[in-house]
Amino acid sequence: MKRLYLLLSFLLLVLPGCDSFLDDKPDQKLAVPATLADLQALLNEHDRMNHEVPNVGEISADNFYLTDADWAALPNEQERNQYVWAPENLFPPQDNEWRRNFPPVYVAATVLETLPAIPRTPANAQVWDEVKGQALYYRAHQLLQAAFVWALAYDTETASTDLGIPLRLTTNFNERSTRPSVQDTYDRILLDLEEAVPLLPPTRLHALRPSRAAAHALLARTCLAMRKYAEAGQHADAGLQLQPALLDYNTLDTAANYPFQRFNPEVITEHFSWGVSLTLRENIARVTPALYASYEKNDLRRSVFFRPNGDGSYAFQGSYGNDSPFGGLATDELYLTRAEATARAGRVQEALQDLNTLLATRWRRGTFVPFTAQNAQEALALILQERRKQLLQRNLRWMDIKRLNKEGAGITLQRTVQGRTYTLPPHDKRFALPLPEDVIALSGMPQNPR
Numbered sequence: 001m002k003r004l005y006l007l008l009s010f011l012l013l014v015l016p017g018c019d020s021f022l023d024d025k026p027d028q029k030l031a032v033p034a035t036l037a038d039l040q041a042l043l044n045e046h047d048r049m050n051h052e053v054p055n056v057g058e059i060s061a062d063n064f065y066l067t068d069a070d071w072a073a074l075p076n077e078q079e080r081n082q083y084v085w086a087p088e089n090l091f092p093p094q095d096n097e098w099r100r101n102f103p104p105v106y107v108a109a110t111v112l113e114t115l116p117a118i119p120r121t122p123a124n125a126q127v128w129d130e131v132k133g134q135a136l137y138y139r140a141h142q143l144l145q146a147a148f149v150w151a152l153a154y155d156t157e158t159a160s161t162d163l164g165i166p167l168r169l170t171t172n173f174n175e176r177s178t179r180p181s182v183q184d185t186y187d188r189i190l191l192d193l194e195e196a197v198p199l200l201p202p203t204r205l206h207a208l209r210p211s212r213a214a215a216h217a218l219l220a221r222t223c224l225a226m227r228k229y230a231e232a233g234q235h236a237d238a239g240l241q242l243q244p245a246l247l248d249y250n251t252l253d254t255a256a257n258y259p260f261q262r263f264n265p266e267v268i269t270e271h272f273s274w275g276v277s278l279t280l281r282e283n284i285a286r287v288t289p290a291l292y293a294s295y296e297k298n299d300l301r302r303s304v305f306f307r308p309n310g311d312g313s314y315a316f317q318g319s320y321g322n323d324s325p326f327g328g329l330a331t332d333e334l335y336l337t338r339a340e341a342t343a344r345a346g347r348v349q350e351a352l353q354d355l356n357t358l359l360a361t362r363w364r365r366g367t368f369v370p371f372t373a374q375n376a377q378e379a380l381a382l383i384l385q386e387r388r389k390q391l392l393q394r395n396l397r398w399m400d401i402k403r404l405n406k407e408g409a410g411i412t413l414q415r416t417v418q419g420r421t422y423t424l425p426p427h428d429k430r431f432a433l434p435l436p437e438d439v440i441a442l443s444g445m446p447q448n449p450r
Contacts, residue, residue, distance in 0.1 A: 036118060036127050039111045043134045046208045046270075049104050052142070053327035054097040055273035056082055056090070056433060057149045057398030061413075063388075064285040064316070068418050084415060084422040087450040091436035098436050101146050102168065108139035109171050133199030137210040137218065140192040141271070143167070143185060144222055145327070145395065150448065151182050152432045153402035154226040159183035163432070163448060177443040186226055193219045202242050207263040207270045207328075213242035214269040217329035220337045225399050227406060233341025236334040243268055246331055246361045249300040259304040262321025270321070271328035273395065286313040294389060298367035305392060316393055327395040332358055336387045343380040351379050355386060362390070402431050 033039050043049060059082050066074075066083060074080050078092050091098060112135050120128045146165045155162070164185030166177040193215050200212040216239035223232035245265040252259040263270065287306060292314050295302040305318035320326040335358040343351035356370040373379035384404070388397065401411050405426040413424040424430060432448045440447050 033110060033114050034117075036124060036131055039114060039118075039131050039135075040127070042107050042111060043131065043138065044209075045107070049107065049138050050208055050270055050328075051272045051324075052100045052104060053271045053273045053325075053395055054101050054145050054149050055325055055327070055395060056097050058273075058325060058393055058395050059083065060085060060433065061397040061401060062288065062411075063291060063392055063397055064287055065415065066284065066286070066417075070284045071417050084417060085413070085424045085428075085430050087430060088434050089437065090434055093436065093438040096436050098146075098150070098439055101142055102166075104138050104142045105168050106171060108135040108142075109169060111135035112139075113171060129199040130201060133196040133215070134210050136192040136196035137200070137215055139169075140189045140196070140222075141218060143192075144189050144218065144225075147182070147185050147189070148225065148395070148399040148402075149433050150435055151185065152429070153399075153406050154182055154186055155406055159186070163446060166443075166445065177445055179445050186222065189222055190219070193222065204243070204268060207267045210269050211242070213239045214329050216242070217268050217334055220334060221329070221396075224337055224340070225403055227403055229341045229344045233338050233345070236338035236341065239268065239329075239334045240331065240338065243331060246335070246358065248361045249304055249363075250361075250365045252300070252304050254300070254303040257307075258317055258319065258321070258323060260318065260320045264320060266330040266332055267320055268329040268331065268334075271326070272319075272322055272324045273327055285315065287316055289313075291389070291392075294385070298364040299362060300364055301362055301389065318392060325393045325395065332390055333394070333396075336383060336390060339383045340380065340387065343376050343383055346376045348373055348376050348379045351376075351383060355379075355383055358390070359386065 033042060059079075071080060071083060074083075076092060078090055081088075082090050111131060115128070115132055115135075118124075118128065143165055151164050152158075152162045159182040162182040163179045164182040165179070167180055167185065167188050168175075168177065169188075196210070196215045197212055197219075200210055200215055202212045204211045204213065216235045220232045220235035220239060223229075223235060247260075247264050247266045286309065292302075292306060295305075301318070305316060306314040307317045309315055320328070320330065335354045339351045339354035339358075342354065352371060352373060356368075359371065360368050362368075371382055373382060387400070391397070401409075401413070405411055410426055412426060415422050429449050434448050434450070435445065439445070
């Protein structure tokens, strides 16, 4: 299996290939995938399939800040540019988040192209279906994460003309990459996930393998980004019907460097950002003071999410089971998504029930007083505030800012570095980050307007 994976990794790096080259095996000792076990082994490569979530959206959002000295000490100009929303040169050539995002899409295409050659029989039907469902899930996941970073927020009025993300649906390297619309991008994500739902097992066999609950959770996230709130709520509910468990933060060791156990009960499917930049490592990123102050004294997230730096500032330590930012699907997100959808539908008590069910597990035992609201608008404000506080560094805040500004939130981002103030107003074109320049040069695809 290692030989099989080495071959696929090799092919991923060979961009100027031709059909005859791809038809020939470089070494007869190297195999090509031919069985369901081969395909499952490709999907089991979790370092590639689960741990390649782009993290640059989190760097661009408003949950942390850098001191002038730390900003100046960043290892390259690209990271400094990311922090101040520069219009170009945000990614180093060759090794960047764009290039790490798309290999799982290629693996998914390999699986989906190979499956029709393997007969589906009564004996293998369950495994056959699950392999297909996993491939569809992984492709949708990576396309959605890319859309959050490199495309503008979904807007029904402009989605058919806004630039989306390349939809590499085959393994043919001779096909030139193009940029379909945002509408086409989201249509493909929805189509893949809706097809995946009935193919996957209801709940996780392991947190590194997608389940039906995970597909519903990803559909909920997708619909939320599209501001299709009723559908987001329906998929969040479907996911929670399959996996409703919440972790009681009272059981955590607040003195631990990383208090959360990997694969804890809230995790539906694990994804991480292994390639995270220096900005979010080694206590360099400091939590915004106003955000830290918003956690009340009996809110256990104050101690399990943050650790003091010794100078009055705080660093984030609340990733779900690793020192890299968690970008997976978890039940806490589903409770918040269902609560938001219900509040937007005017069902205040249902929305608050979901919010309070979640928060009761976050407060010191015996101190939580359920939240109340006089109307749907007040309930929605509470839910959005708690969404930001609970889903910190989950690679979701950037998307949330973009979609909420479409709702009229008017969120303006501002950072001051060495006496100069940088501002990102609502609806600015820089909310779609520029594609790496080397990708533009190689592919000829249009760059995001600045």
